[in-house]
Amino acid sequence: MIAHPTRDAVPLARLQGIRKRYGAITALDGLDLTLHTGQVTALLGANGAGKTTAVGLLLGLLSADAGTVEVFGQSPSRLHVRQRVGTMLQSANIPERLQVGELLALVRSYYPRPRSVDECIAMAGLQGLLGRRYGKLSGGQQRRVQFALAICGRPALLFLDEPTTGLDIEARQALWQAIRGLVAEGAAVLLTTHYLEEAEALSDRVAVIDQGRRVAEGTVHEIRAHVSLRRIRCITTLAEDEVAAWPQVREVERDGEYLRVVADVAEPVVRRLLAADADLHELEIQRAGLADAFLALTQKATREAT
């Protein structure tokens, strides 16, 4: 029988045991990160956690003080590695005087097998923008051009740094759909975002970093399982203070006629709410989201470090 390498066995890109300092500041402190074909990995972390540094290393823009950086099994600074990588970074240094069509032609020319211009227009939603100067576009339009430039070379590995910042809801949904299409074709995507619902909607895997270390890694489902909190919402006249004093209740907040409760477990709290207020209605229970898990993980890591 021929053994086929599995996704997990052959990472497309890898950071292993990375340490990176800027003078006295340790930005990465033994970071491990693995990216796989056909997967979106979300890299989550608070401001200053080390995300940009990790991306800079994978792009070959920075060098590590210790550890291994491999992209397609090689050093990221090699030309044929760079020709298989696309990037959409926050600090996109794009010449403002060039028209969108000129920019696209220029960036496509760097790659051996670029997408057609029509394909780029459709994927990034650039209809009607080719003749416009980049510098004269709105923030959201510029973001779409940046996405087109990132994908025009048909990259096998795509770095997206806060890709939907400044996009309206429709453009954000369209971009998510384009990203899903790229992943279905087999691209690996590293997504850094502060919109946790974006990570939840797009990612196959999530890595949470805090102070340069990976504090959790897994599927969105696995990361969410780090916190078992439940969010309960209902319309009731019960007072915040009364409910806040019950066992297993963590937080209570009034939002107009709604009471929002965060509890360790839902059932006993819900039973008590219903017993205490016969008129209670519009009861909703939600499990913890990625945002709750992220906060819990990073707060735990901070507590352990101090």
Ligand SMILES: Nc1ncnc2c1ncn2[C@@H]1O[C@H](COP(=O)(O)OP(=O)(O)OP(=O)(O)O)[C@@H](O)[C@H]1O
């Ligand atoms: N060129 C630099 N010189 C000195 N310190 C730096 C430099 N670049 C980053 N740092 C520091 O390294 C740490 C990690 O920064 P990095 O930009 O990688 O974080 P980040 O997770 O991308 O943050 P953000 O979400 O705010 O973009 C921070 O403490 C930052 O101040």
